[in-house]
Amino acid sequence: MTKAFSFSISGRQGAARTGVLSTPRGEIRTPAFMPVGTAGTVKALYMDQVRAAGADIILGNTYHLMLRPTAERVARLGGLHAFSGWDGPILTDSGGFQVWSLAQLRKMDPDGVTFQSHIDGSQHRLTPARSIEIQADLLGADISMQLDECTDFPCSHEEALRSLELSLEWGARSKAAFGQRESQALFGIIQGSNYPDLRERSAKGVSEQGFDGIALGGLAVGEGHAQMCETIDFTVPHLPPEKPRYVMGVGKPIDLVEAVARGIDMFDCVLPTRSGRHGQAWTWDGPVNVKNAKFNEEIRPLDAESDCPASRDYSLAYLNHLFRAGEYLGPMLLSWHNTAFFQVLMARMRAAIADGTFDDLRAELSVRWADTRSAPRQA
């Protein structure tokens, strides 16, 4: 932990834990779900809605911001906090995942990756040092991530091994580039696909490098719910218990519950806003497609008991109409509802771990959300 950061665990039930990650820009209650602000905005939300929903920290994307408006421009405008209007903690990813998932014509070499922008085809390069420069120096992230390489799923053992060794090397270079910082933190990333021996090797290697927190990468890439849980199961025992643990890109509500049960502290995912833009609301009863004709005269809101106006004050009939008419307010309201719902879920899990009722909550939600577990992607 750098000087101004501390992680304290205040409650445990089984492997699950709750606590606070303190940062110079505020406290992050864990387990925490970080809304994704890809390009300096959490899509279709105002930042005060994100804050009021209960989010302590948001995520920004190095890949998107380095292409547009460019990291240098964000820096000249005062950094990502000033640019976006979010004054709480920000975690940025390294760009590695989006280079793998979005960029065109990427070419890896031992020192980094050269790729073409998916926006305009322009050529760019990321190295461990450049990623840190963008995240920590130019964007001003409170928590930066090491540059890593993602592998396809499924992935051969040989390829997964080669890749995790490269990510370990890049972790060391990222850490060297980051140096000692008073008020910023750096997390390492474990890879190793779904191979227990490789996850162990990666977990031990990353743990030894002395990062401020440790992320599990290479999940939510099509492996499905069961495999994701299994991978967390055989990776967590190799992690230092005192460091915050972050599963990147996860996930659905059922994934969050099962990962928290396995000792994970932090999450991010585009799901709340992406689902929201497409008419899908996440609720205690599972996902609801508000475009469904059965809602067109349904006077009930999504959740009459919610503190979130989007969940409480608009009828399903109105939401149905807004989506059918292609109105902005539909995606605005559902992105807001989903963002709030994910935060309330995290708050319920934190409270349940603290008061020893997490097993009951997990059992209840496992039944409620049984049908929402992702199957492995078909090859």
Add this chain to the structure above:
Amino acid sequence: MTKAFSFSISGRQGAARTGVLSTPRGEIRTPAFMPVGTAGTVKALYMDQVRAAGADIILGNTYHLMLRPTAERVARLGGLHAFSGWDGPILTDSGGFQVWSLAQLRKMDPDGVTFQSHIDGSQHRLTPARSIEIQADLLGADISMQLDECTDFPCSHEEALRSLELSLEWGARSKAAFGQRESQALFGIIQGSNYPDLRERSAKGVSEQGFDGIALGGLAVGEGHAQMCETIDFTVPHLPPEKPRYVMGVGKPIDLVEAVARGIDMFDCVLPTRSGRHGQAWTWDGPVNVKNAKFNEEIRPLDAESDCPASRDYSLAYLNHLFRAGEYLGPMLLSWHNTAFFQVLMARMRAAIADGTFDDLRAELSVRWADTRSAPRQA
């Protein structure tokens, strides 16, 4: 005026006047600009933003709502106020203008108009009585408009005469269908294109019919700023001074100033939200295209002195980025800014009329916005 409505003029300067139109759902300070909530939502805004921006009344569109979700469905859901979440006064148009501008294969007859939906080609019919049923009975509008026929611009004298006579007849039928109502009002509509004799004939005819307010239709249809002003000039002298006067579909800020100077009390226009969706902000210095590259590192907001967060709290550089990145928040912020700007303009005009400085304000804005006067549309 029906029983629960009253219009009182509290100040005048030249032909300009300021006052209050009292309705059972609240007071409308005049001159008033009504944000357009076409399909039960003011596009990309929350209703509390519309209210906080200073709007006392919004407009709903009979044409859009009768097609989707249908007026009967809105009625079953409690009416347009409950459906949309706007509890202040609502004025609805009659549908006539959109049948003319949007619908396909429209066929006029002396009793009404049959047309095909621009959404799905389905066939529909509007008559004076059906329009009143939709507006007053099903949507529950506080102020309904008579069904009228719009003419193309330019339009021959013969055609404009035929059309205004039809609109007068439909006005009588609308009024008969509306009957006597305690808590709802009905406005008539003047047509007559840009012919002084026809506008006079229409104005006198509509005035004699005893509506609660009188609208000038057939403007903002391509005639340009000068012709619009001229038409208002030769129409207003034939209107009863004690009734509210409403110019439909107008307009740009300079149009509002010049129409207020000529004695108009009410306006509606999609411009604030439509411009907002396309990156155009209206300001005291005229329209600003925030997508312009010259703003990409401009740290200034649109208006540091504004009470509206959208105008005050976001840099032009950030707005520029949001539009270039295609983010929802760009249209959300600019629609909000423009909606607030139009309301502040109306508030300034009301205050200036009240304290006798309207001429000064008009002179200042005429210079500032000299370049924004629309030229007539080329044939």
